[in-house]
Amino acid sequence: MQAKATELKRVMESAALAAGRAIMAVHNTGPDVHFKPDSSPVTQADEEAESVILEALARYFPDIPVVAEEAVAAGRVPDISGGLFFLVDPLDGTKEFVAGRNEFTVNIALIESDAPIAGIVYAPALASGFIAVDGRAERFTVADGHTLANRQDIGCRGRGKALTAVASRSHDTPETARFLDDHGVEACTAIGSSLKFCLVAEGLADVYPRFSRTMEWDTAAGDAVLRAAGGQTRTLDGASLAYGKRNQLHDTDFANPNFIASGADWRKAGGS
Incomplete structure:
Protein backbone atom coordinates (compact mmCIF):
# COMPACT_ATOMS: atom_id res chain seq x y z
CA MET A 1 0.00 0.00 0.00
CA ILE A 154 -1.21 21.02 7.27
CA GLY A 155 -4.41 20.59 9.23
CA CYS A 156 -7.67 22.38 9.91
CA ARG A 157 -7.77 24.68 12.92
CA GLY A 158 -10.15 24.43 15.83
CA ARG A 159 -13.21 26.67 16.05
CA GLY A 160 -12.30 29.98 17.66
CA LYS A 161 -14.46 32.85 18.85
CA ALA A 162 -14.51 34.51 15.43
CA LEU A 163 -15.59 32.55 12.37
CA THR A 164 -13.71 33.20 9.11
CA ALA A 165 -14.97 32.15 5.68
CA VAL A 166 -13.72 31.91 2.12
CA ALA A 167 -16.04 32.32 -0.83
CA SER A 168 -15.98 32.33 -4.60
CA ARG A 169 -14.63 35.45 -6.27
CA SER A 170 -16.56 34.88 -9.51
CA HIS A 171 -19.77 33.24 -8.23
CA ASP A 172 -21.07 35.26 -5.29
CA THR A 173 -24.75 34.70 -4.46
CA PRO A 174 -27.39 36.10 -2.08
CA GLU A 175 -27.49 32.67 -0.39
CA THR A 176 -23.80 33.00 0.45
CA ALA A 177 -24.34 36.43 1.99
CA ARG A 178 -27.26 35.07 4.01
CA PHE A 179 -25.17 32.15 5.26
CA LEU A 180 -22.41 34.49 6.41
CA ASP A 181 -24.91 36.67 8.26
CA ASP A 182 -26.77 33.74 9.82
CA HIS A 183 -23.57 32.19 11.17
CA GLY A 184 -21.90 35.32 12.46
CA VAL A 185 -18.98 35.22 10.09
CA GLU A 186 -16.77 38.19 10.91
CA ALA A 187 -14.41 38.00 7.91
CA CYS A 188 -14.71 36.55 4.43
CA THR A 189 -11.99 36.28 1.80
CA ALA A 190 -12.99 36.01 -1.86
CA ILE A 191 -10.64 33.85 -3.90
CA GLY A 192 -10.86 31.85 -7.11
CA SER A 193 -10.54 28.14 -7.88
CA SER A 194 -10.14 25.20 -5.53
CA LEU A 195 -7.74 27.18 -3.35
CA LYS A 196 -10.76 27.89 -1.14
CA PHE A 197 -10.73 24.30 0.10
CA CYS A 198 -7.02 24.56 0.73
CA LEU A 199 -7.26 27.71 2.84
CA VAL A 200 -9.63 25.83 5.15
CA ALA A 201 -7.36 22.77 5.07
CA GLU A 202 -4.30 24.73 6.22
CA GLY A 203 -6.17 26.47 9.00
CA LEU A 204 -6.46 29.96 7.51
CA ALA A 205 -10.26 29.86 7.40
CA ASP A 206 -13.06 27.90 9.04
CA VAL A 207 -15.69 27.41 6.36
CA TYR A 208 -16.32 27.59 2.62
CA PRO A 209 -20.04 27.77 1.74
CA ARG A 210 -20.93 27.13 -1.90
CA PHE A 211 -24.38 28.05 -3.18
CA SER A 212 -23.70 28.13 -6.91
CA ARG A 213 -22.95 25.51 -9.51
CA THR A 214 -19.84 23.36 -9.38
CA MET A 215 -18.84 20.16 -11.11
CA GLU A 216 -17.08 17.23 -9.50
CA TRP A 217 -13.76 17.99 -11.21
CA ASP A 218 -13.92 21.50 -9.71
CA THR A 219 -14.05 20.21 -6.16
CA ALA A 220 -12.55 16.71 -5.87
CA ALA A 221 -8.85 17.54 -5.46
CA GLY A 222 -9.43 20.36 -2.98
CA ASP A 223 -11.94 18.21 -1.13
CA ALA A 224 -9.35 15.42 -0.88
CA VAL A 225 -6.86 17.84 0.66
CA LEU A 226 -9.47 19.15 3.09
CA ARG A 227 -10.58 15.71 4.24
CA ALA A 228 -6.98 14.57 4.75
CA ALA A 229 -6.43 17.73 6.82
CA GLY A 230 -9.28 16.79 9.16
CA GLY A 231 -12.11 18.70 7.47
CA GLN A 232 -15.30 17.74 5.72
CA THR A 233 -17.49 18.69 2.76
CA ARG A 234 -21.19 18.14 3.27
CA THR A 235 -24.33 18.86 1.29
CA LEU A 236 -27.06 20.94 2.87
CA ASP A 237 -28.78 17.80 4.19
CA GLY A 238 -25.61 16.82 6.08
CA ALA A 239 -24.39 14.03 3.80
CA SER A 240 -20.77 13.86 2.65
CA LEU A 241 -20.38 15.23 -0.86
CA ALA A 242 -20.28 12.19 -3.15
CA TYR A 243 -18.45 11.72 -6.45
CA GLY A 244 -19.29 9.75 -9.57
CA LYS A 245 -22.86 11.07 -9.77
CA ARG A 246 -24.41 9.84 -13.03
CA ASN A 247 -27.99 9.85 -14.33
CA GLN A 248 -29.16 12.50 -11.88
CA LEU A 249 -32.86 13.27 -12.04
CA HIS A 250 -32.56 17.03 -11.74
CA ASP A 251 -29.07 17.82 -13.02
CA THR A 252 -26.39 16.72 -15.45
CA ASP A 253 -23.81 14.02 -14.86
CA PHE A 254 -21.09 15.00 -12.36
CA ALA A 255 -22.86 18.18 -11.20
CA ASN A 256 -22.63 18.95 -7.48
CA PRO A 257 -25.38 20.16 -5.18
CA ASN A 258 -24.73 23.12 -2.88
CA PHE A 259 -22.34 22.28 -0.06
CA ILE A 260 -20.47 23.51 3.01
CA ALA A 261 -16.74 22.70 3.25
CA SER A 262 -15.31 23.23 6.70
CA GLY A 263 -13.05 22.28 9.53
CA ALA A 264 -14.78 19.43 11.33
CA ASP A 265 -15.79 21.46 14.41
CA TRP A 266 -16.71 24.80 12.84
CA ARG A 267 -20.26 24.74 14.32
CA LYS A 268 -19.06 24.53 17.93
CA ALA A 269 -18.81 27.46 20.32
CA GLY A 270 -22.15 28.95 19.33
CA GLY A 271 -22.38 27.81 15.70
CA SER A 272 -25.82 26.67 14.54
Whole structure:
Protein backbone atom coordinates (compact mmCIF):
# COMPACT_ATOMS: atom_id res chain seq x y z
CA MET A 1 0.00 0.00 0.00
CA GLN A 2 2.82 2.37 0.87
CA ALA A 3 4.50 1.67 -2.48
CA LYS A 4 1.26 2.41 -4.33
CA ALA A 5 0.77 5.63 -2.35
CA THR A 6 4.33 6.72 -3.12
CA GLU A 7 3.86 6.09 -6.85
CA LEU A 8 0.50 7.86 -6.89
CA LYS A 9 2.00 10.88 -5.17
CA ARG A 10 4.95 11.00 -7.57
CA VAL A 11 2.77 10.71 -10.68
CA MET A 12 0.23 13.29 -9.53
CA GLU A 13 3.01 15.74 -8.67
CA SER A 14 4.89 15.31 -11.94
CA ALA A 15 1.69 15.49 -14.01
CA ALA A 16 0.47 18.62 -12.21
CA LEU A 17 3.82 20.37 -12.60
CA ALA A 18 3.99 19.50 -16.31
CA ALA A 19 0.45 20.77 -16.79
CA GLY A 20 1.40 23.93 -14.90
CA ARG A 21 4.30 24.56 -17.26
CA ALA A 22 1.98 24.21 -20.25
CA ILE A 23 -0.48 26.62 -18.67
CA MET A 24 2.16 29.22 -17.85
CA ALA A 25 3.48 29.13 -21.42
CA VAL A 26 0.04 30.21 -22.60
CA HIS A 27 -0.38 32.61 -19.68
CA ASN A 28 2.81 34.43 -20.60
CA THR A 29 1.81 34.92 -24.24
CA GLY A 30 -1.90 35.57 -23.70
CA PRO A 31 -4.69 33.00 -24.18
CA ASP A 32 -7.19 32.75 -26.99
CA VAL A 33 -10.60 32.26 -25.39
CA HIS A 34 -13.58 30.43 -26.79
CA PHE A 35 -16.75 29.19 -25.15
CA LYS A 36 -18.27 25.78 -24.58
CA PRO A 37 -21.99 25.07 -25.11
CA ASP A 38 -22.65 25.89 -21.43
CA SER A 39 -21.09 29.36 -22.01
CA SER A 40 -18.10 28.64 -19.77
CA PRO A 41 -14.75 29.85 -21.12
CA VAL A 42 -12.02 27.51 -22.30
CA THR A 43 -8.53 28.25 -23.63
CA GLN A 44 -5.75 26.31 -25.29
CA ALA A 45 -4.16 26.14 -21.84
CA ASP A 46 -7.06 23.99 -20.58
CA GLU A 47 -6.71 21.64 -23.54
CA GLU A 48 -2.92 21.35 -23.48
CA ALA A 49 -2.79 20.82 -19.73
CA GLU A 50 -5.47 18.13 -19.89
CA SER A 51 -3.56 16.32 -22.63
CA VAL A 52 -0.41 16.30 -20.48
CA ILE A 53 -2.27 14.92 -17.46
CA LEU A 54 -4.16 12.26 -19.40
CA GLU A 55 -0.97 11.01 -20.99
CA ALA A 56 0.75 10.66 -17.61
CA LEU A 57 -2.18 8.90 -15.95
CA ALA A 58 -2.60 6.52 -18.88
CA ARG A 59 1.10 5.63 -18.75
CA TYR A 60 1.27 4.82 -15.06
CA PHE A 61 -2.33 3.85 -14.22
CA PRO A 62 -3.73 2.42 -17.47
CA ASP A 63 -6.46 0.44 -15.71
CA ILE A 64 -7.97 3.41 -13.85
CA PRO A 65 -10.50 5.42 -15.91
CA VAL A 66 -10.18 9.21 -16.00
CA VAL A 67 -13.06 11.69 -16.01
CA ALA A 68 -11.60 14.94 -17.34
CA GLU A 69 -13.44 18.21 -17.84
CA GLU A 70 -12.63 18.91 -21.48
CA ALA A 71 -13.01 15.25 -22.49
CA VAL A 72 -16.47 15.17 -20.92
CA ALA A 73 -17.37 18.39 -22.75
CA ALA A 74 -16.40 16.59 -25.96
CA GLY A 75 -18.61 13.62 -25.08
CA ARG A 76 -15.88 11.23 -23.92
CA VAL A 77 -16.99 9.70 -20.63
CA PRO A 78 -15.41 6.44 -19.44
CA ASP A 79 -17.09 3.61 -17.55
CA ILE A 80 -16.61 4.33 -13.83
CA SER A 81 -18.89 1.62 -12.53
CA GLY A 82 -15.91 -0.04 -10.82
CA GLY A 83 -15.87 2.81 -8.31
CA LEU A 84 -12.19 3.75 -8.72
CA PHE A 85 -11.41 6.62 -11.10
CA PHE A 86 -9.51 9.87 -11.50
CA LEU A 87 -11.18 13.28 -11.74
CA VAL A 88 -9.22 15.97 -13.60
CA ASP A 89 -9.74 19.70 -13.97
CA PRO A 90 -6.69 20.82 -15.94
CA LEU A 91 -7.32 24.52 -15.30
CA ASP A 92 -9.69 25.38 -12.50
CA GLY A 93 -10.40 29.09 -12.37
CA THR A 94 -10.36 29.79 -16.09
CA LYS A 95 -12.13 33.10 -15.45
CA GLU A 96 -9.28 34.15 -13.15
CA PHE A 97 -6.76 32.94 -15.73
CA VAL A 98 -8.38 34.96 -18.52
CA ALA A 99 -8.67 38.02 -16.25
CA GLY A 100 -4.94 37.93 -15.51
CA ARG A 101 -5.26 36.90 -11.87
CA ASN A 102 -3.09 34.17 -10.35
CA GLU A 103 -5.72 32.08 -8.53
CA PHE A 104 -6.02 29.28 -11.07
CA THR A 105 -5.07 25.69 -10.34
CA VAL A 106 -4.39 22.26 -11.77
CA ASN A 107 -6.59 19.66 -10.06
CA ILE A 108 -6.12 15.88 -10.08
CA ALA A 109 -8.02 13.60 -7.69
CA LEU A 110 -8.47 9.88 -7.17
CA ILE A 111 -11.97 8.73 -6.23
CA GLU A 112 -12.80 5.44 -4.53
CA SER A 113 -16.29 4.40 -3.47
CA ASP A 114 -17.71 7.91 -4.07
CA ALA A 115 -15.07 9.68 -1.93
CA PRO A 116 -11.89 11.59 -2.85
CA ILE A 117 -9.01 9.60 -1.33
CA ALA A 118 -6.09 11.52 -2.89
CA GLY A 119 -5.63 14.78 -4.72
CA ILE A 120 -3.31 17.58 -5.78
CA VAL A 121 -4.10 21.27 -6.21
CA TYR A 122 -1.28 23.18 -7.89
CA ALA A 123 -1.31 26.94 -8.49
CA PRO A 124 1.48 27.45 -11.06
CA ALA A 125 1.35 31.26 -11.04
CA LEU A 126 1.77 31.20 -7.26
CA ALA A 127 4.46 28.48 -7.39
CA SER A 128 2.71 26.57 -4.62
CA GLY A 129 0.23 23.81 -4.07
CA PHE A 130 -1.33 21.19 -1.84
CA ILE A 131 -1.41 17.42 -1.96
CA ALA A 132 -3.19 14.67 -0.04
CA VAL A 133 -2.18 11.02 -0.24
CA ASP A 134 -2.69 8.19 2.24
CA GLY A 135 -4.55 10.42 4.73
CA ARG A 136 -1.83 13.08 4.93
CA ALA A 137 -2.22 16.66 3.67
CA GLU A 138 0.77 18.82 2.74
CA ARG A 139 1.49 22.25 1.38
CA PHE A 140 4.49 22.68 -0.94
CA THR A 141 6.29 25.28 -3.02
CA VAL A 142 7.77 24.87 -6.49
CA ALA A 143 11.06 26.23 -7.83
CA ASP A 144 11.30 27.08 -11.54
CA GLY A 145 8.18 25.05 -12.31
CA HIS A 146 10.08 21.79 -11.85
CA THR A 147 11.14 21.08 -8.26
CA LEU A 148 8.98 20.65 -5.18
CA ALA A 149 10.35 22.06 -1.94
CA ASN A 150 9.35 23.23 1.52
CA ARG A 151 6.85 20.49 2.18
CA GLN A 152 4.79 21.16 5.29
CA ASP A 153 2.04 19.09 6.90
CA ILE A 154 -1.21 21.02 7.27
CA GLY A 155 -4.41 20.59 9.23
CA CYS A 156 -7.67 22.38 9.91
CA ARG A 157 -7.77 24.68 12.92
CA GLY A 158 -10.15 24.43 15.83
CA ARG A 159 -13.21 26.67 16.05
CA GLY A 160 -12.30 29.98 17.66
CA LYS A 161 -14.46 32.85 18.85
CA ALA A 162 -14.51 34.51 15.43
CA LEU A 163 -15.59 32.55 12.37
CA THR A 164 -13.71 33.20 9.11
CA ALA A 165 -14.97 32.15 5.68
CA VAL A 166 -13.72 31.91 2.12
CA ALA A 167 -16.04 32.32 -0.83
CA SER A 168 -15.98 32.33 -4.60
CA ARG A 169 -14.63 35.45 -6.27
CA SER A 170 -16.56 34.88 -9.51
CA HIS A 171 -19.77 33.24 -8.23
CA ASP A 172 -21.07 35.26 -5.29
CA THR A 173 -24.75 34.70 -4.46
CA PRO A 174 -27.39 36.10 -2.08
CA GLU A 175 -27.49 32.67 -0.39
CA THR A 176 -23.80 33.00 0.45
CA ALA A 177 -24.34 36.43 1.99
CA ARG A 178 -27.26 35.07 4.01
CA PHE A 179 -25.17 32.15 5.26
CA LEU A 180 -22.41 34.49 6.41
CA ASP A 181 -24.91 36.67 8.26
CA ASP A 182 -26.77 33.74 9.82
CA HIS A 183 -23.57 32.19 11.17
CA GLY A 184 -21.90 35.32 12.46
CA VAL A 185 -18.98 35.22 10.09
CA GLU A 186 -16.77 38.19 10.91
CA ALA A 187 -14.41 38.00 7.91
CA CYS A 188 -14.71 36.55 4.43
CA THR A 189 -11.99 36.28 1.80
CA ALA A 190 -12.99 36.01 -1.86
CA ILE A 191 -10.64 33.85 -3.90
CA GLY A 192 -10.86 31.85 -7.11
CA SER A 193 -10.54 28.14 -7.88
CA SER A 194 -10.14 25.20 -5.53
CA LEU A 195 -7.74 27.18 -3.35
CA LYS A 196 -10.76 27.89 -1.14
CA PHE A 197 -10.73 24.30 0.10
CA CYS A 198 -7.02 24.56 0.73
CA LEU A 199 -7.26 27.71 2.84
CA VAL A 200 -9.63 25.83 5.15
CA ALA A 201 -7.36 22.77 5.07
CA GLU A 202 -4.30 24.73 6.22
CA GLY A 203 -6.17 26.47 9.00
CA LEU A 204 -6.46 29.96 7.51
CA ALA A 205 -10.26 29.86 7.40
CA ASP A 206 -13.06 27.90 9.04
CA VAL A 207 -15.69 27.41 6.36
CA TYR A 208 -16.32 27.59 2.62
CA PRO A 209 -20.04 27.77 1.74
CA ARG A 210 -20.93 27.13 -1.90
CA PHE A 211 -24.38 28.05 -3.18
CA SER A 212 -23.70 28.13 -6.91
CA ARG A 213 -22.95 25.51 -9.51
CA THR A 214 -19.84 23.36 -9.38
CA MET A 215 -18.84 20.16 -11.11
CA GLU A 216 -17.08 17.23 -9.50
CA TRP A 217 -13.76 17.99 -11.21
CA ASP A 218 -13.92 21.50 -9.71
CA THR A 219 -14.05 20.21 -6.16
CA ALA A 220 -12.55 16.71 -5.87
CA ALA A 221 -8.85 17.54 -5.46
CA GLY A 222 -9.43 20.36 -2.98
CA ASP A 223 -11.94 18.21 -1.13
CA ALA A 224 -9.35 15.42 -0.88
CA VAL A 225 -6.86 17.84 0.66
CA LEU A 226 -9.47 19.15 3.09
CA ARG A 227 -10.58 15.71 4.24
CA ALA A 228 -6.98 14.57 4.75
CA ALA A 229 -6.43 17.73 6.82
CA GLY A 230 -9.28 16.79 9.16
CA GLY A 231 -12.11 18.70 7.47
CA GLN A 232 -15.30 17.74 5.72
CA THR A 233 -17.49 18.69 2.76
CA ARG A 234 -21.19 18.14 3.27
CA THR A 235 -24.33 18.86 1.29
CA LEU A 236 -27.06 20.94 2.87
CA ASP A 237 -28.78 17.80 4.19
CA GLY A 238 -25.61 16.82 6.08
CA ALA A 239 -24.39 14.03 3.80
CA SER A 240 -20.77 13.86 2.65
CA LEU A 241 -20.38 15.23 -0.86
CA ALA A 242 -20.28 12.19 -3.15
CA TYR A 243 -18.45 11.72 -6.45
CA GLY A 244 -19.29 9.75 -9.57
CA LYS A 245 -22.86 11.07 -9.77
CA ARG A 246 -24.41 9.84 -13.03
CA ASN A 247 -27.99 9.85 -14.33
CA GLN A 248 -29.16 12.50 -11.88
CA LEU A 249 -32.86 13.27 -12.04
CA HIS A 250 -32.56 17.03 -11.74
CA ASP A 251 -29.07 17.82 -13.02
CA THR A 252 -26.39 16.72 -15.45
CA ASP A 253 -23.81 14.02 -14.86
CA PHE A 254 -21.09 15.00 -12.36
CA ALA A 255 -22.86 18.18 -11.20
CA ASN A 256 -22.63 18.95 -7.48
CA PRO A 257 -25.38 20.16 -5.18
CA ASN A 258 -24.73 23.12 -2.88
CA PHE A 259 -22.34 22.28 -0.06
CA ILE A 260 -20.47 23.51 3.01
CA ALA A 261 -16.74 22.70 3.25
CA SER A 262 -15.31 23.23 6.70
CA GLY A 263 -13.05 22.28 9.53
CA ALA A 264 -14.78 19.43 11.33
CA ASP A 265 -15.79 21.46 14.41
CA TRP A 266 -16.71 24.80 12.84
CA ARG A 267 -20.26 24.74 14.32
CA LYS A 268 -19.06 24.53 17.93
CA ALA A 269 -18.81 27.46 20.32
CA GLY A 270 -22.15 28.95 19.33
CA GLY A 271 -22.38 27.81 15.70
CA SER A 272 -25.82 26.67 14.54
